Amino acid sequence: MILVQMNFDFPIEMMGDALTEGAKSLAESINEEPGFLSKIWIENSEMAESGGIYLFKDRESAENYVAMHCARVEAMGAKNISVKYFSVNEPLSAINQFTVASK
Secondary structure, three states, X not given: OEEEEEEEEOOHHHOOHHHHHHOHHHHHHHOOOOOEEEEEEEEEOOOOEEEEEEEEOOXXXXXXXXXXXXXXXXXXXXXXXXXXXXXXXXXXXXXXXXXXXXX
């Protein structure tokens, strides 16, 4: 399992309720991406920063998604995109109530 941390500068006026309303179809489409397991949407309006924490079944699926999604968020106004990949230590995470729905 691979965790992806993605964050970027994003226009403040497109965050909060505007993003919630405007990105519903995007959120639904992410569920259909190969290898996708989960996403947490993140925002920091004080820093004009947004992004997400993603879980994928494997590194290849994560990298394919990131390549596509970076282009998509740049088209929406994102700047300074940062992406980090992490392996998930599932045994230790389970001790701390980590679960993920199987797809």
